[in-house]
Amino acid sequence: MFLLDDGAIVHSASDLTAAATCEYAVLRVLDAKLGRAEPVEAAADAMLARAAVLGGAHEQRVLQQLRDEHGPWDPAAGTGVVEIERPAGRLARDRFALEAAHQETLSALRDGADVIYQAGFFDGRFTGWADFLVRDREAEVGTDAPYYSVYDAKLARHAKIPALLQLAAYGDHLRADGVRVAPDVHLILGDRTVTSHRLDDLVPVYREREDRLLSIFATHVADDAPVAWGDARFRACGRCDVCSPEIERTRDVLLVAGLRSTQRARLHDDGIRTIDELAVSAGSVAGIGAATLTSLRAQARLQVLQSPAGASGLAPDDAPATAPSTGAALPTAPPRVEFELFAPDVVGTLPLPDPGDIFFDFEGDPLWAEPDSTVWGLEYLFGVVEAPGTPGAVPVFRPFWAHDRIQEKQALVDFLDYVRARLAAHPDLHIYHYAPYEKSALQRLAGRHGVGEAEVDDLLRRGVLVDLYATVRASLRTGQRSYSIKKLEPLYMDTARDEGGVTTAGDSIVEYADACALRDAGDLVGWEKRLEQIAVYNEYDCVSTLRLRDWLLARAAEQGVTPHAPAPPDDSVDGVVDPAADGDPLVDELLAFADNRTIGAPGA
Structure with a gap:
């Protein structure tokens, strides 16, 4: 969404999706553009920036394939790929520049170009830039005019509503311009598969959402005042970065x-x-x-x-930190977290502690792929901490690294060999983790590489893997607003995370991508330093899982409950694994951002 130099509001298909999620946030953005309020500043996010770069690279690969197939635009022959230049700078908001790009697109369509890249649309209130309009010669049989199909390149693994709305918008505007449009529109996904969708099924949804967006614009502009929090006329999600400060304030x-x-x-x-x-x-x-x-x-x-009313902040989020291996004292104690163990019997169903117990955490990049490969994701670190042999001893950390697909297979083999040997010495050991990612990732890796499938299935069926998140949610309440392990750590960790280093899964992914760039540039010292920082973060997560297990058992014991039964088998395991299902919400967030990487920019 943006304002033309003459003050008219121009929206894009991305704005329709944004409004469907949170109308209040969209109107706050509009208020900033109208000069009614300060701009809404989005915090920089290196992980999402990387996702945007990868999304752009995917689009460029598709473009190059079309160039190779059809060649550059040849006006004399009327063949090849026409590439429309998008207006930049002030021209991106200039009515005449946008109209010129639209006319250039229509001219290329009339000339019968094989492909039009970045086809421009502008009708005075809507603008958009279709990735590819591809001439559909099969549909032209028996006709006297070109037919065109709309294609968009999306990094996603599956078709999603925002992408389909974009396709519908472009197809609908092509029809309005008198262009013959093929019945189906298409998405070129990140794994290079192409999905097709009936345009007539999508257009009614697109028009309904556009009508709603234009209605709230008109209503709000007529108010001549900034949008008020709680205005019942406009929906607010209550979760986004724009809503969150209002949620806290009220x-x-x-x-x-x-x-x-x-x-x-x-x-x-x-x-x-x-x-x-x-x-x-x-x-x-x-x-x-x-x-x-x-x-x-x-x-x-x-x-x-x-965090009573009037206190600064509603929850102690992040504490000053040091890495677990340094042993350095905190400048201040971790913040106090209120808690109640309301179901100690649930903790009592945890397995009896065993000297062989291990505490496990993956580090993976869901957007990693080898050149010319359609297989996504690399688990680049399998991190394990072993239960210390004596009280107060430093837990042993064992990393299994993988920097390409071959090494990933070997890391899986080595990890399973390690578990097998440790089980031989400690038949009653368990592998503790926090949240379901580790289980699903092991299944996915075994299926991907065709090794260890029966072994992983056996570990899951026998309940060897224990998800402490499930135990926490069924037994513990805290005064925190989140039950991520990071928010629980003030309860049981003596040292907090180093906020100057890697502190989140997103940080780890970006750090690993940066490390690979240093390696590829020949900076092996920088490469090793970045890997060390990732290992410190992973070790902390593993140690945190160990300390959480011990803390839960201690609190339950205070209420007279001790472990008395093995962990129940995981009845959800059926041996059938969806290789695209990883149980990680970060993946969907990153792919959604990459697919809408120009949100907030002209023509997004």
Whole structure:
């Protein structure tokens, strides 16, 4: 979305998707462009920037293939690839420059070009740039005019609504310009597969969303004032970077960990709007079950106790840190976190601690791929910490590295060999991890490389892998707004993470990509230094998992509960693995960003 030099509002297909997610955020952006409010600043994110670069590279590969197939544009022959130059700088918001690009596109269509790259659309209120319009000669049989199919290159693994809306917008505008459009529009996905979709099925959805967007624009502009938080005319998601400060300012019930937007609406209908009101509320709420409501109230009470109204901040998020291997003292103690172990019996179902227990964490890049390969993702580090043999001893950290597909297979083989040997010495050991990624990644790797499939399946069926996240969510409440392991660490870690280093999975991925760039440039010292930083982060995660297990057992023991049963087998394992399913929400976030890498720019 942007304003023309004459003040007219111009939107793109990306704005339709953004408005479907959060109308309040879209109107805040519009307010900044209208001069009614300060711009909404998005924090820089190196991981998302990398995803955008990879998305652009995917588009360029497709373009080169079309150039190789059809050659450059030859006006005399009327064949080849026409490449439309997008207006830049001030011209990107200039009505005449946009109209000129649109006319250049229509001219290329009339001339019968084989392919038009970055085809420009502009009707005074909508603008867009289609990746590829490809002449469909088969559809032209028996006709006297060219037919064109709309193609967009998307890094995603599956067709998604934002991409389909873009295709529908371009197809609809082509028809409005009198261009013959093939019945199907197409996505060229990151694995080079092509999905096809009926244009007539998509256009009604596109038009409905565009009508809604234009309606809220008109309503808001007529107000002649910035959009107000809580304006019932406009939907707010309550989760995005634009909504979050308002949620905190008003102490909205969405501050409660695990509370859903649908539950928020039902609480609001009952007059419960803040976390403080929920914490002291009583009685039933229509549409929310009694057990769920009891749990939400208990969670709210803990968060209010930890961060009462008027306190600065609503939860202690990140603490000063050092790496676990340094042993350096913290400048200040980790922040206090309120908690209650409400179901100690759940902790009692954990396996009895065994000297052979190991604590496991993957580091992987979901966007990594070898040249000319359609297989995505590399698990570049299998990190393991062994339970210390004596109290107070430093846990042993064992990394299994992989820097290409061959090494990934070998790392899997070596890891399974290590587990097999350790099981021979400690038959009752368990492998602890936090959240389901490790299980799904092991299954995916075994299927990808055709090694260890029966062994991985056996480990899962026998309950050797233990997900502590499931235990935490079924037994523990804290005053934190998140149950990520990082937010639990003040409960049991003596040292906090080094905020100047690698602290998140996204940081690890970017650090690894930077390390590979240094290696490829011949800087082996820089390469090794970056790998060391990733290893420190991974080691901390593994040690954190160990400390969490011990802390949970100690708190349960204080209530007279000790482990008394082995972990139940994982009945969800059926031996059938979807190689594209990795259980990691980061993947969808990155791919969505890469697919919409020009959101907020002219013609996005």
